[in-house]
Amino acid sequence: MGILRLSHVEVRVPDLELATAYYTEVVGLYETAREQDRVFLKCWDEQQHHSVILTSEPTYGLNHMGWKVRYREDLDHYTDRLAKAGVDVVRYQAGEIGPGHGEAIRFTLPSGHVMELVYGMQIVGNLLPLVNPPPKPINMVGFAPPRLDHIFITCEDVAGNTTFLQEVLDFHVKVCLRNAKLRSLLQRKPTDWVHSCN
Numbered sequence: 001m002g003i004l005r006l007s008h009v010e011v012r013v014p015d016l017e018l019a020t021a022y023y024t025e026v027v028g029l030y031e032t033a034r035e036q037d038r039v040f041l042k043c044w045d046e047q048q049h050h051s052v053i054l055t056s057e058p059t060y061g062l063n064h065m066g067w068k069v070r071y072r073e074d075l076d077h078y079t080d081r082l083a084k085a086g087v088d089v090v091r092y093q094a095g096e097i098g099p100g101h102g103e104a105i106r107f108t109l110p111s112g113h114v115m116e117l118v119y120g121m122q123i124v125g126n127l128l129p130l131v132n133p134p135p136k137p138i139n140m141v142g143f144a145p146p147r148l149d150h151i152f153i154t155c156e157d158v159a160g161n162t163t164f165l166q167e168v169l170d171f172h173v174k175v176c177l178r179n180a181k182l183r184s185l186l187q188r189k190p191t192d193w194v195h196s197c198n
Helices: 016-026 072-084 158-167
Strands: 003-013 030-034 038-042 052-056 061-069 090-092 103-108 114-119 172-178 182-187
Touching: 003 016, 003 114, 016 030, 016 038, 016 052, 061 072, 072 103, 072 114, 158 172
Parallel strands: 003 052, 061 114
Antiparallel strands: 003 061, 030 038, 038 052, 090 103, 103 114, 172 182
16 A cells, blocks of 8 residues: 655646747657647656646646556555545546556645646656667657656645645655755655655
8 A cells, every 4th residue: 555656747838839848849748649728748767648738728847747656556545644634635537537547546735836646657668679778768868757756745834734645644754854845855765765855
């Protein structure tokens, strides 16, 4: 049972074509699907359908962040825990949110950020051949990250949001810095060496 890792983010952008060019030519992501007002992208070593969704909207920002769960039953487990915490949850069937998307639940954190837990996103494979693969694909453009694995979010009530993530969603505090600003570095499981959410 549990949340495994960051699955994807949906980012709103005013100029979809310009943002798509930036994310593919400078960042080095690969386009996996396109709709009229959305483009789905992934990093070269990711197996799932997408890790970044660009959505055409008037302003820049984060629409939602998605986290991968291990089992379908995890969606039920966290739906129950969120309901007990007084959080409204919306459930989606596989493919309902977009191409390649798995079964999911969405809810809003105390900070106002929309979070999603997703199970069973379509597996499309990475960009390496199955036989004698090189360490990374040849002829990549941009800095080409192998995977998306961090997200940085800001909020007014860092302590409250941190407590919610720990108590309801089983995140673990790695470091909590207090000076002019309070910052929490959280990780998904105690054995992670890196943080998952700020």
